[in-house]
Amino acid sequence: MNDTLKLILQLMIPGLCLGCVYGLNGIGAALLYKGSHTINNAQGAVVGFGALLGYSLQNRGLGLISSTIIATIACFFVGVLLQVGVISQIEKKAPIYVVIATLALSIVITNANYLIVGSYTYDSAVILINVSKYLHIDSVNVDILWSNIVAIAVSFIAMVSVHFFLNKTKFGSAMRAAAMDPFAAESCGISVVKTRAVTWGIMSALGALGGCLTGPLFGVSAGIGIAAGAKGNTGAVLGGYGNMYGAIIGGMIIGIVETIFGYIYSPYQTAFTNALFLIFILLLPHGIMNEKAIEEG
Amino acid sequence: MGHMLELSDFHYYYGQIHAVKGISFYVDEGEIVTLIGANGAGKSTTLNSIAGLTRALGVKGRITYKGVDIAGKSGHNICKMGMMAVVEGRHVFPQLTVYENLRMGAYRRNDTKEVLKDIEEVFDFFPRLRERREQMGGTLSGGEQQMLAIGRALVNKPDLILLDEPSLGLAPIIVEDIFRKIKEINEVNGTTILLVEQNSNIALHTASRGYVLQNGEIVIEGKCEDLLNDPKVQHAYLGLT
Ligand SMILES: Nc1ncnc2c1ncn2[C@@H]1O[C@H](COP(=O)(O)OP(=O)(O)OP(=O)(O)O)[C@@H](O)[C@H]1O
Ligand SMILES: [Mg+2]
Numbered sequence: 001m002n003d004t005l006k007l008i009l010q011l012m013i014p015g016l017c018l019g020c021v022y023g024l025n026g027i028g029a030a031l032l033y034k035g036s037h038t039i040n041n042a043q044g045a046v047v048g049f050g051a052l053l054g055y056s057l058q059n060r061g062l063g064l065i066s067s068t069i070i071a072t073i074a075c076f077f078v079g080v081l082l083q084v085g086v087i088s089q090i091e092k093k094a095p096i097y098v099v100i101a102t103l104a105l106s107i108v109i110t111n112a113n114y115l116i117v118g119s120y121t122y123d124s125a126v127i128l129i130n131v132s133k134y135l136h137i138d139s140v141n142v143d144i145l146w147s148n149i150v151a152i153a154v155s156f157i158a159m160v161s162v163h164f165f166l167n168k169t170k171f172g173s174a175m176r177a178a179a180m181d182p183f184a185a186e187s188c189g190i191s192v193v194k195t196r197a198v199t200w201g202i203m204s205a206l207g208a209l210g211g212c213l214t215g216p217l218f219g220v221s222a223g224i225g226i227a228a229g230a231k232g233n234t235g236a237v238l239g240g241y242g243n244m245y246g247a248i249i250g251g252m253i254i255g256i257v258e259t260i261f262g263y264i265y266s267p268y269q270t271a272f273t274n275a276l277f278l279i280f281i282l283l284l285p286h287g288i289m290n291e292k293a294i295e296e297g
Numbered sequence: 298m299g300h301m302l303e304l305s306d307f308h309y310y311y312g313q314i315h316a317v318k319g320i321s322f323y324v325d326e327g328e329i330v331t332l333i334g335a336n337g338a339g340k341s342t343t344l345n346s347i348a349g350l351t352r353a354l355g356v357k358g359r360i361t362y363k364g365v366d367i368a369g370k371s372g373h374n375i376c377k378m379g380m381m382a383v384v385e386g387r388h389v390f391p392q393l394t395v396y397e398n399l400r401m402g403a404y405r406r407n408d409t410k411e412v413l414k415d416i417e418e419v420f421d422f423f424p425r426l427r428e429r430r431e432q433m434g435g436t437l438s439g440g441e442q443q444m445l446a447i448g449r450a451l452v453n454k455p456d457l458i459l460l461d462e463p464s465l466g467l468a469p470i471i472v473e474d475i476f477r478k479i480k481e482i483n484e485v486n487g488t489t490i491l492l493v494e495q496n497s498n499i500a501l502h503t504a505s506r507g508y509v510l511q512n513g514e515i516v517i518e519g520k521c522e523d524l525l526n527d528p529k530v531q532h533a534y535l536g537l538t
Contacts, residue, residue, distance in 0.1 A: 170404070177390045177401045184388035186350055186372030187381065188449065189405035193371075 006140045011259050017148040017217075019255025020155035021210035025232020026239065026247030027162060028203025034242040035179035035199055038095040041102040042082070043207050044229025045109035050075040050208020051215035051224050052117055068212040072205045079204025080197045087200065088193065106226075113222035151213040158209055159248055162202065166244075175199060207232075231255075234277055240287030249288055299364060301326045301489055302347065302457060307358035307368075309342045309351065309513075316342045318513040319358065324457070324491050329483050331492040331500040331521070333534055334510035340493040341385050343510070344459050347491075348382035349375040362457070377405050381455035385462050385493075387442040391435025395426055395445055398434045402449030412452060419448040422478065440471040447475070451482065457489045458482070464496045472496065476503050497534040501525050509534065 025043055032040055050071050057067035086105065090097045134143040166172040178185035178195040185192055211225050218224065232247070235254045239246025257276060262269040286292055300323035309317040317339040324330045334340050345351045346368075347360055353369035360368040367375050372382075381402075390398050399419060403412040420427035423444040429437060434445060443463055450458050460479065464472040476499050482488050494500035501507055501521045509517040509530060517530060524530045 170400070173393070173397055173401065174404060177393060177397075180390045180392055181388055183350060184384065184390065185401075187348060187376060187384055187388070188401050188453070189373045189376035190401070191371070191373045 002140055006142050009137070009140060009142045009144065011263055012256065013144050013148050013152075015256035015259030016252060017151045017214065017255070018259060019235075019252035020152050021214050021228050022231045022235045022251030022255050023248040024155055024158060024206040024210040024251070025229055026236040026251040027159065027244050028199075028206055029233045029236040030239070030242055030244045030247040031175075031179070031199050032203060033236070034244075035175070035182075035196060036091060036095055036098070038091070038098040039102070039233065040200075040203065041099060041229075042105040042109060043102075043203065043232065044226035045106040045113070046075060046078060046082075046204045047207040047211040047225025047228050048113050048222055049078065049109055049211075049225075050204070051211030051220050052113055052222065053208070054212035055215060055220045056117075068209065071212050072209045075208035076201040076205035079200035079202070082204070083197045083200035084193070088196065091196075110223055110226070117220075117222055145217070147214075147217055151217075154213055155210065158206060162206070162244070171195075171198070231258075234274075238277060238280060238287055240289035240291030243287070243289040243291040246287050246289035246291060299361070300324060301363065302491065303359075303361045304343070304347070305359045305361075307343070307346070307360060308356075309339070309346055310355045310357070311342075312355075316513055317346075320508075320510070320513070320515045322508050322515060322518065324489060326456075326489055327483075327487055328506065329480070329490045329492060329504040331494055331504035331507045332510055333494055333497045333500055333507060335534075336495070337512075338510040339513040340510055341461055344382065344461050344491070344493050345384065347375075348372055348380060348384075348459055350382065350384065376453070376455075379454075379456040380459065381450040381453040381457075382459040383446045383450050383461060383463065385465065387439075387446045389434035389437070389442050389445045389449070391433065393434055394431050395434060395437070396430050398445055398449055399452050403452040403454075405453065415452045415454065419451050422451070423448055439466050440468070440475075443467060443471075443475060447478070451486075455488065457491065459491045459493070461493045462495060463492075464494060464499065472499060479503060497530070501530075501535075 025047065028043060029040065032038060053074060054067050054071035057070055058064060086101065087098055090101045133146045135146055135149060136143050166176055174185065174190045175195045175198060178190055178192045182192045207225065207229065210228060215224055231254055232251060235251030236247035237250070238253060239248065239250030254273060258269055258273045261272040303323040305321045306319045307317060308315065308319050320343065332340050332343065342351065346356055349367065349370050349372035356369050358368065359366055362378060362380060390401060393401065399416045403415065406412050425441055426444055426448055429441065434442065437445060447463065463475050463479065467475065479490060480503055483490050492500055492504055501524055504521050507519065507521050507524050508515050517524065517527065
């Protein structure tokens with residue numbers, strides 16, 4: 001009994017931690033899909049950039065908290081710049097071009113990351129002092145990484161903040177309105193250029209936050225975010241594409257399933273997870289939240 | 298002081314398609330002016346262009362509002378100048394509640410307390426909306442959506458409202474109701490109104506002046522009582538022979 005509980009705790013907490021990062025990335029994917037009917041393939045590269053930025057700030061002597069905050073805010077503006085400078089111009093033609101353009105953008109940003117840090121993976125312990133600190137739960141004799149707990153808690157706070165921002169503030173409501181009907185939004189005095197820019201800002205900031213929170217666990221390298229960006233998107237589809245809450249749940253599921261498969265047989269961890277995803281989406285194309293993302297005939 | 302809204306030699310092009318071919322008209326403060334015409338005459342194109350909701354590239358000519366040339370300006374900036382369009386097909390925000398839709402109508406305003414009062418006023422004006430306050434916009438009936446679209450414009454407190462076919466798809470009783478409200482908005486609030494309609498009869502009975510648009514050109518203009526007695530208008534737009 002105690003052993004089972006111990007195993008579950010040992011798998012669930014890291015799984016949930018990964019899932020939170022996927023969820024953070026999924027939120028952006030969902031918001032973007034809902035508002036612009038497109039996909040950002042550069043998300044993972046921005047996650048990597050944010051994680052590197054957070055790392056290098058710490059390397060320069062800044063504290064963990066302040067460097068994470070600075071990297072997250074900086075990436076908000078990176079997202080805004082990407083939308084205003086590149087995406088909005090391409091989006092005018094057709095949303096599908098954004099899919100292709102962001103693929104190119106992903107390669108450019110990732111290579112810029114390599115240019116800055118090289119192909120070196122920074123040892124985790126160097127980055128975060130508390131990465132090796134454990135919380136010991138006596139009753140079940142389990143050790144849980146403090147970094148995992150912090151990552152889960154901070155992600156949760158970020159998700160709740162986004163929820164309140166979108167539902168309880170005037171600009172957040174305007175973002176939802178513009179996502180539903182940009183034409184009507186403009187007629188109400190809402191600048192759709194601005195709401196889209198902020199969507200990209202939030203998407204990039206959440207990605208960077210996830211990168212900063214979990215980068216230390218895996219070691220920070222130039223391409224660290226690629227998988228997280230892609231899985232965030234997968235989670236968003238799983239949850240019901242375009243639904244932010246579905247994206248969070250979907251991301252968590254992927255994180256946990258992946259961790260369990262990793263425990264069972266790690267070489268096929270990713271293959272198993274994706275196979276499961278395919279089966280799920282064949283059976284339930286509208287995802288967990290039953291979001292009818294695509295007009296069907 | 299010139300006209301509140303004035304179009305001079307206004308053209309609109311959808312790529313190669315020349316949809317509006319050099320029309321000129323004006324609206325004075327406090328007036329209700331109507332633009333009538335058959336399907337595809339260019340009414341919506343004109344109205345949306347005034348509100349900055351068409352592609353700026355397609356606009357040629359001058360549109361002045363309150364003395365400023367607004368041709369090709371973006372929609373949200375024009376809205377901030379005190380003009381609000383109730384576009385064709387209602388366009389309420391489907392997954393926002395009735396109340397949230399109204400809040401979005403007041404987006405340009407920062408006097409929250411007054412906005413809340415004005416929303417209550419809209420509810421007094423359209424009691425059906427009050428009953429459906431927390432219902433999603435997309436689940437309202439057509440007539441209720443039209444009320445919401447007009448309500449959304451009212452809480453904006455614009456000086457000029459552009460209305461595109463408020464009668465579209467509504468039962469005659471509701472059409473009469475809506476047009477009574479339109480007149481009331483004009484008389485009580487002093488809001489200027491540009492009304493685009495296919496239902497020429499009710500439009501000409503509501504407005505004071507009218508323009509008849511045909512294939513992108515204005516072919517007849519004048520006081521509404523004169524238009525109602527014009528045999529050409531009677532024949533082509535009022536169904537009288
Ligand atoms: N997006 C578009 N692309 C190409 N042509 C268009 C477009 N929108 C409208 N048109 C054309 O422009 C002309 C004017 O259309 P508009 O919608 O302004 O007419 P309308 O007078 O509002 O008609 P209705 O009473 O049916 O609403 C029509 O011939 C129409 O086919
Ligand atoms: Mg029309």
